[in-house]
Structure formats: C-alpha cells, structure tokens
Amino acid sequence: MGIGQDEQAALPRAWEPVLSPAVRAAAWATVNAAAIVAGWVTTVPGSGRVLFWPAAGIAALWLQGTSRRDLAPNVALLLATTTCVNLLIGLPPGPATTYALANAVMACTARWVLVRHAAPEHGSPDLGEPVMGSTRGVAALARAAVTAAVVGAPLGLLATYLLTGQASAFTVLAWVVRSTTGVFVVAGLGLAVVATHHERRRGVAWSDLVVNERRPDWLAELAATAVVTVVAILLVFDGPRGMSLAFLLVAVSAYVGFRFSPVVAAVYITTAGSAAILATLADRGPFSSIADPEVRALVVRVFVLVQTAISLTLSWAIRERHELTLELRAARQEADERAQLLDAVTDRLHDGVAVIDDRGRILVRNTAAARLVPGPGEQITDEDHPARYGVHRADGEPMDLATMPHAVALSTGETASAAFVVRRDDGTAARPGCAAGDGAGGAEGRRTGSSDTYVSVRADPLDLVGLHDRRVAVVSMRDDTAHHQRVRDLETFTGAVAHDLRNPLAAMTTWLDVLTEHLADRGVHDDETIEALGRISATGDRMGRLIGDLLAYATASSAPLDLQAVDLGRLVDDVAEEVVAASGRDPVVTFAGHREVVADPVLARQVFANVVGNAVKYTADGVRPVVQVTSSRDPRRGVTVVEVTDNGVGVPEEMRSTVFDGFTRVRATARSRSGAGLGLAICARAVDRHGGTIELGPGPTGHGSTVTVTFPFRPGPH
Numbered sequence: 001m002g003i004g005q006d007e008q009a010a011l012p013r014a015w016e017p018v019l020s021p022a023v024r025a026a027a028w029a030t031v032n033a034a035a036i037v038a039g040w041v042t043t044v045p046g047s048g049r050v051l052f053w054p055a056a057g058i059a060a061l062w063l064q065g066t067s068r069r070d071l072a073p074n075v076a077l078l079l080a081t082t083t084c085v086n087l088l089i090g091l092p093p094g095p096a097t098t099y100a101l102a103n104a105v106m107a108c109t110a111r112w113v114l115v116r117h118a119a120p121e122h123g124s125p126d127l128g129e130p131v132m133g134s135t136r137g138v139a140a141l142a143r144a145a146v147t148a149a150v151v152g153a154p155l156g157l158l159a160t161y162l163l164t165g166q167a168s169a170f171t172v173l174a175w176v177v178r179s180t181t182g183v184f185v186v187a188g189l190g191l192a193v194v195a196t197h198h199e200r201r202r203g204v205a206w207s208d209l210v211v212n213e214r215r216p217d218w219l220a221e222l223a224a225t226a227v228v229t230v231v232a233i234l235l236v237f238d239g240p241r242g243m244s245l246a247f248l249l250v251a252v253s254a255y256v257g258f259r260f261s262p263v264v265a266a267v268y269i270t271t272a273g274s275a276a277i278l279a280t281l282a283d284r285g286p287f288s289s290i291a292d293p294e295v296r297a298l299v300v301r302v303f304v305l306v307q308t309a310i311s312l313t314l315s316w317a318i319r320e321r322h323e324l325t326l327e328l329r330a331a332r333q334e335a336d337e338r339a340q341l342l343d344a345v346t347d348r349l350h351d352g353v354a355v356i357d358d359r360g361r362i363l364v365r366n367t368a369a370a371r372l373v374p375g376p377g378e379q380i381t382d383e384d385h386p387a388r389y390g391v392h393r394a395d396g397e398p399m400d401l402a403t404m405p406h407a408v409a410l411s412t413g414e415t416a417s418a419a420f421v422v423r424r425d426d427g428t429a430a431r432p433g434c435a436a437g438d439g440a441g442g443a444e445g446r447r448t449g450s451s452d453t454y455v456s457v458r459a460d461p462l463d464l465v466g467l468h469d470r471r472v473a474v475v476s477m478r479d480d481t482a483h484h485q486r487v488r489d490l491e492t493f494t495g496a497v498a499h500d501l502r503n504p505l506a507a508m509t510t511w512l513d514v515l516t517e518h519l520a521d522r523g524v525h526d527d528e529t530i531e532a533l534g535r536i537s538a539t540g541d542r543m544g545r546l547i548g549d550l551l552a553y554a555t556a557s558s559a560p561l562d563l564q565a566v567d568l569g570r571l572v573d574d575v576a577e578e579v580v581a582a583s584g585r586d587p588v589v590t591f592a593g594h595r596e597v598v599a600d601p602v603l604a605r606q607v608f609a610n611v612v613g614n615a616v617k618y619t620a621d622g623v624r625p626v627v628q629v630t631s632s633r634d635p636r637r638g639v640t641v642v643e644v645t646d647n648g649v650g651v652p653e654e655m656r657s658t659v660f661d662g663f664t665r666v667r668a669t670a671r672s673r674s675g676a677g678l679g680l681a682i683c684a685r686a687v688d689r690h691g692g693t694i695e696l697g698p699g700p701t702g703h704g705s706t707v708t709v710t711f712p713f714r715p716g717p718h
Contacts, residue, residue, distance in 0.1 A: 021070050028062040028074070029081045035186075036085040042277055049174065049297045051277050052304070055082070056179050057186020059107035060148065064114055064187075079104050095163040102155035106148035110183055113144035134320045138313050141188055149179035174298055181305045185273060188312050192266040210261055212319040222264070225256060229268060236286060237279035246286045246303060249276075253307045257314030265315040273304040352455075352477030355462075356380065356406045358470060372455050372477045373422060386420075394419040394454055394484075405459035406473035413461045413471070418691075419480070422453040454484040509540050562600050568642065569595045572629050575609050579616050587616045587625035594631045597640045597711045603686040607694075608644070610683050611707050615646035623647065639692065639710040647704045651696060683709075 035055040042051040059078055066074045082103050086096030117140035156175040161167040196209050211218045232252050236245050249272050256268045279285035280300050287303070290296040343366075346353050352369030356362055360380035374389045382401065386392070401407060408416035459473045516533055569591045576589035589612060597604070612627055619625040628645045680696075687694045692710040699706055 021067075025070070025074050025077055028058075029077050032058050032062060032078065032081055033085045036082060037089070039182075040089050042281060049294055050178065051280065051297050051300055052185075052273070053178050053182040054186045055103060056106055056148070056182035057184070057188075057190070059103050060110035060114075060144070060183050060187045061190045063107045063111040066111075075104055075108065078107060091163065095159045098155055098159035098162060102152040102159060105155060106152040106179060106183065109148040109151045110144040110187070113147050114140060117144075135313060135317045137191070138188075138309075138316050141191065142184060142309065145180045145183035145187070146176075148183055149176040152179060170294065174294060174301075177298055177301045177305070181301045181308075185269065185304060185308045188308060189266040189270055192262040192312070196261070196263040208261075210264055211259065212261055212315070212322045221259065225260070228252065229256075229271065233272060233275045237275055237284055246276075250307060250310065253311040254314060257311035258318060260315065261319060262312060262315045265311040269304070269308045269311050272307055276300055276304055350479075352475075354475040354477075355472050356410075356475060357472045358410050363472065369475075369477055372453065372479055373420065373457070390423045392421050392423060394421045405457050406475050409459035409461040409473040410471055413463075415458065415460050417456070417458040420455045420457060422455060423451075452481070454480045456480045505540060509537075512536055512540065562602070563598055564601065565596050566599050566601055566604050567595055568593075568597055568629070568631050571601075571605060571608060572612070575605065575612050576627075578609065579613050585616060585619075585625060587619075587627060589627045589629070591629045591631075594633050594640060597631070597642070598713065599690055599711050600686075603689060607683045607686050607709065610680065611644045611709070614680070615644060615648055615705070615707075618648040619646065620649055633713075634710075637710075638713050640713070642709045642711070644707045644709070645699055645704065646706075647699070650698060650703060650705050687711075 032055055035058040039050050039053040039055050043049065059082075062078065063071065063074060079100050082100035083097050086099055087093065091099070117137070153172050153175050156179070157167050157172055160171050160175070199209060207218055208214055210222060215221075229252060232248055236249055253265075253269065253272065257265045260268075276285065276287070277300060280287045280296060287296055287300050290299060346364070346366040347368075349366060349368055352372045353364065353366050354362060354369045355364035362376070362378055362380070373391060375386070375391070376384045380401075385401065386404070402411075405416040405418050408414070456478045457475060458477075459475045461471055462474050463469070463471050512533065519529060519533075572589065572591040576587070579587065579589070608629075612629070615627045616625040626647045629642065630645075631640060631642045633640050680694075684694055687709055691712050693708075694710075695708045697706045697708065698704070
C-alpha cells in the first residue's frame with residue numbers, strides 16, 4: 001500500500017532517520033516484537049481475548065516514519081517479525097500469519113490516512129511540523145485508527161476463527177475497538193513526543209513544553225496533578241468498586257488535557273490506561289464486576305479510548321488556542337506599531353490627509369487636515385453645512401453636502417476635486433476636524449480676507465474588500481494660499497500693465513492718423529512712405545489685440561462667476577456675426593442640439609468666440625469656412641457636451657495637448673495667421689473655472705479639428 005511522491009513529501013522532518021535505514025528498521029522490529037509480547041500478556045483469562053494491542057500503534061508509527069523507497073522492505077520485516085513472535089508465543093502457523101498480515105494492513109492504512117492529512121496541511125517538501133500538531137491532527141489520528149481497524153477487521157475475524165473456531169458480529173466489534181484503541185493511544189503518545197521533540201529543537205523552553213499557557217506555578221501544579229492522579233488510580237482500581245467511580249478518572253483526564261501540554265496528557269493516559277488494563281487482568285477495579293470476559297474487555301478498551309480522546313483533544317485544542325492567541329497578540333502589537341508609525345508620519349505631513357466612509361465617519365485625519373479645513377470631529381451629518389465652519393467654494397460656485405468632493409467620490413466611484421476658501425475672520429466658530437473638503441457657494445465666497453486660507457481638495461474612492469465590503473474616500477488637501485496670492489498679484493499686474501499700455505497705444509494710433517492726414521495734405525504719396533505707415537498701423541493693431549488677449553486671459557482667471565442659464569443657440573449666432581465682421585470672410589456657422597447650459601455669460605462668450613474665431617481663421621485660403629456646433633446632455637457624467645467641428649487646416653497630433661498653454665502657436669500657420677497664442681489658453685482657463693473640460697481632436701473625417709467642451713450640470717446661483 002504505497003504512496004506517491006507528493007505524499008512522501010508530506011512526511012515530517014521529525015521522522016528523518018538519524019541511524020542508517022537498516023539499523024533503524026531493526027530497532028523498530030525489536031520494539032514491535034516487545035509490543036506484541038506485551039499485547040498477548042493482556043489476554044483475559046478464560047477467553048483468549050487480548051485487552052490491549054499496542055503493536056497496532058507501534059506498527060503505525062514504524063511505517064509512518066518510513067520513506068517510500070524503504071516502505072516495501074519494512075512492511076516485509078513487519079510481517080516477518082509479527083509472524084515469528086506469534087509463532088514463538090505458541091500460535092499455530094495459520095492464525096500467526098493471518099494476525100501478522102492484519103497488523104501490516106492496519107499499519108499501511110494508518111500511514112496512508114496520516115500522509116493524506118499532512119500533505120494538504122503543509123504542502124511542501126520542507127516540512128517543519130509533526131503530523132499531529134493541532135485538533136485537526138487528533139481528528140486525523142482518530143480517522144486513521146478507525147479506518148485501519150475497519151480495513152483490518154476481515155483478516156482479524158479470519159485469524160480469530162482460525163485460532164478459536166468461533167466468529168461473530170461481537171468478535172468484529174471487539175476487534176475494531178481493540179485495534180482502534182491500540183493505534184489511537186500508542187500513536188497518539190508517539191506523535192505527541194515527536195511534536196514535543198520538534199518544538200524543543202526550535203528552542204522552546206521546557207516549561208512551555210509541559211503547559212500550554214505559561215504560568216508561574218506550573219511546576220507545583222504538575223506535581224499536585226501527579227499526586228492526585230496516583231491517588232485517583234489507587235482509589236478507583238484498588239479493589240472491586242462500582243462502575244460509577246471510574247468516571248473520576250475521566251474528570252482527571254479532562255483536567256490534565258485542559259491544563260497541560262499534549263505530551264503530559266499522553267503520559268497521563270498511558271499511565272491511567274495501563275492501570276485500568278492491569279487492574280482488570282488482576283480482577284480488581286470497577287470493571288472486574290462484569291461477569292462476561294468479552295464484554296469486560298470491550299468496556300476496558302472503550303474506557304481507555306474515551307480517556308485518550310478527551311485528554312488529547314482538549315490538550316491540543318487549548319495549545320492551538322494559546323498559539324493562535326500569541327500570534328494574534330503579536331499581530332496586534334505589530335499593527336499597533338504600524339498604526340503609530342503611520343499616525344506619526346501623517347501628522348508630520350504638510351498636506352492634509354483624511355479618510356471618510358459612506359456613513360460620513362471620519363476614520364483618519366491628520367493635524368494638517370484639521371488645520372486646513374475645519375469641520376466636525378468624528379462624523380459628518382446633514383447638519384454640518386460647510387458654511388457653518390467658514391468653508392466656501394473658492395470660485396463662488398454653489399455647493400451643498402451632496403456635491404462635496406468626498407460625497408461625489410463615494411457616490412460615483414470617480415475622483416472629485418474642488419478649491420475652497422476657509423474664512424476665519426467672519427465670526428464662525430470653526431471646530432477642527434472635518435477635512436472633507438466641505439464648501440458652500442455664493443458671492444461671498446469671492447471675498448478675500450486677511451486670514452483667508454485657500455485649499456485645493458481631491459477625493460479618491462477606495463473600495464475595501466473584506467468581511468463587509470465598503471467604499472471610502474481618501475481626501476488630500478493642499479494649502480494653496482501662497483500660490484493663490486502670487487497668481488492674483490500676477491494677474492493684477494498683467495491687467496494693470498495691459499490697461500496702462502492702451503493709453504500710449506491709443507495716443508500712437510491718433511498721432512499716426514494725424515501724420516497720415518498731414519502727409520496726404522502735403523501730397524506725399526510715394527510707395528515707401530505708404531508702406532511704412534501701413535506697417536506702423538498693423539503693428540499697432542497687433543499690439544491692441546495682444547493687450548486685449550492679456551486682459552481677457554487675466555479676466556478668465558479672476559473675474560467673479562455669474563452662473564445662469566445661457567442660450568447656446570443665440571450665443572453662437574451672436575459670435576458668428578462678430579466673426580464675420582472681424583474676418584471679412586463668409587463662414588457657415590450652424591448650431592444643433594440642446595440649447596441651454598449653466599455658465600457665466602461673459603466667459604462662455606469668450607470661449608466660443610475664440611473657438612469659432614480660430615475655426616474660421618485657420619481655414620485654408622480659397623476655402624469657405626464651415627463650422628458646426630452641436631450640444632447634448634450626458635446625465636451619466638452630469639455634463640453638457642458641446643462640440644465645435646470645422647474644416648480648417650487642423651492641428652498636428654503632437655501639439656493637441658499643448659495648444660491650451662499660453663503663447664503656443666502652430667508653426668505651420670504662425671506666419672500666415674496673426675495672433676498671440678492666447679485664445680485657447682483663455683478658453684482653458686474659463687472652462688476650468690466652470691469645473692468643465694476642453695479637448696482638441698481631429699475632425700470626424702480626419703480633416704479639420706473638433707473642440708469638445710463640457711459644462712457640469714448646476715442649479716442657478718444662490
């Protein structure tokens with residue numbers, strides 16, 4: 001009954017032979033012979049029935065520690081040894097050989113079951129644990145003992161019939177109980193010793209090998225338990241007493257299993273079981289009152305088996321629980337240390353970090369988050385409107401609890417961001433904590449006080465998979481106050497410079513007109529003079545457009561938003577008239593689709609004036625510009641999508657992401673078309689102020705360009 005390579009891999013390292021295979025086999029054969037003799041010594045007088053058969057357990061241990069390569073010769077040696085000892089004891093050849101064959105079959109069966117248990121538990125050739133190291137191991141041993149006894153029962157029944165000439169169902173039951181007890185008790189003791197030896201090799205202290213849970217009085221308790229055990233054995237088996245007194249030892253078995261390690265439990269059950277068997281053989285103790293010797297033998301076996309099962313199972317269960325407790329304690333300590341480290345690191349971050357779950361509970365919040373965005377300390381409720389804590393939307397857009405970044409991230413599963421201003425000089429009693437990116441709209445959100453803090457907030461959804469699947473929002477906050485002030489200073493400077501440049505430019509234009517009229521009155525009409533005046537006038541026009549673009553660029557970044565419903569169809573018609581007048585060309589501009597969008601009218605006009613104007617300007621000479629504007633609503637994304645398609649020269653693919661930067665122009669048309677490269681940059685700033693997006697792509701047919709602009713759905717201004 002061999003096993004495969006994977007099964008052999010499951011054999012524990014504790015069984016690896018120290019001696020050579022031959023010497024080791026001889027040692028096992030000697031021990032097996034002694035166990036056979038000891039088993040026949042326990043024969044109940046007048047019945048021929050053996051009370052206890054330790055050879056079944058010894059044979060199981062023998063083959064359990066044998067490699068697959070050496071299995072066949074060891075089985076043969078087991079058969080030969082058992083047969084010879086049986087013959088020497090006086091058994092006839094038939095029963096002697098049949099008993100030996102039954103013993104070998106049981107040992108192989110037990111080995112097969114135990115290996116099947118060890119292989120899935122450990123799963124690798126480099127095993128460091130014995131076969132029985134937990135309650136699962138006890139169950140596997142019990143399963144191996146019962147299976148081996150049942151498989152060997154037909155041969156045992158045959159051997160009994162050959163020896164006594166009698167066989168019955170009771171004979172089969174007696175055989176199964178006797179063999180199960182032999183394998184379970186002896187192998188349980190052996191495997192407990194192996195487990196203890198293995199732990200000792202790992203450096204485990206002796207005190208931890210005796211008790212499952214270390215305690216200072218373990219030695220005194222062990223001594224007291226030994227005394228109680230001896231007294232209980234003497235009390236139970238010293239003379240013929242009632243059967244009920246035997247249950248005293250069952251209670252002691254439970255106590256030993258509960259308080260001491262498996263090896264101590266194994267020693268106890270060996271002692272108590274031996275006492276029960278020897279007392280019964282001497283016709284003493286509670287079992288001596290049973291008249292039928294076969295029934296008496298069966299009861300003794302069951303008693304020993306019950307004691308063994310209770311003590312070993314309790315002992316391994318308590319030890320397993322203690323080891324799990326130690327692992328849990330170590331894991332908890334490591335988790336606490338990691339949490340402390342994480343808290344220390346996050347508290348030292350300059351940026352704010354918070355984690356909020358779908359119930360509004362603030363699970364994580366560092367010091368910077370509490371400082372940047374005040375709010376409730378532990379839970380965000382419907383009562384916690386952001387304006388209550390002095391938190392407002394920086395761009396003046398309306399906002400409620402449902403549109404806060406963390407709420408959007410939790411509900412949609414997509415990243416959400418916003419910019420806020422925290423006003424601390426308006427009498428608000430801000431309580432530290434929220435870090436949620438709360439904000440409120442309204443025009444007052446545009447006011448800048450001396451203690452205003454501008455914060456950019458980003459919320460990323462994170463789906464946690466575990467016992468209770470849930471989604472949290474990881475919120476990051478950055479203090480943009482200094483950057484915001486620098487941008488405002490730069491925009492103010494740009495606007496002031498652009499405005500102040502208009503005066504000398506206007507004066508230059510006026511004097512150029514005066515000079516032109518003066519030269520005309522003097523009759524100066526030569527080509528060089530006219531060409532020079534034309535160049536001066538064109539340069540002035542370019543400078544005027546540049547100044548206008550600079551002012552529009554500054555306005556698109558800092559002008560207050562006045563959100564309202566804008567009629568896109570009418571806006572496109574007005575823009576088309578302006579473009580026709582400014583370009584001198586005859587473009588075809590059409591509009592179709594959803595007409596209404598919530599936007600700032602001035603900034604929306606700037607966006608479409610630049611986009612449509614560029615579409616007309618960058619159409620090849622001799623080609624009539626055709627511009628199509630279409631609008632649609634996308635409820636899933638919560639935006640209005642506007643597409644502007646033209647038949648112009650298009651933009652190279654490598655420049656489509658950079659044309660929205662300031663002062664960027666396409667090289668192919670830079671010389672033939674005037675401009676400062678600020679048109680699309682103005683559009684990008686204006687669209688970003690609305691919380692939308694703008695993208696540039698090719699036309700539907702691959703020619704021309706398509707500009708896609710999105711505006712989020714929003715209610716009217718508060």
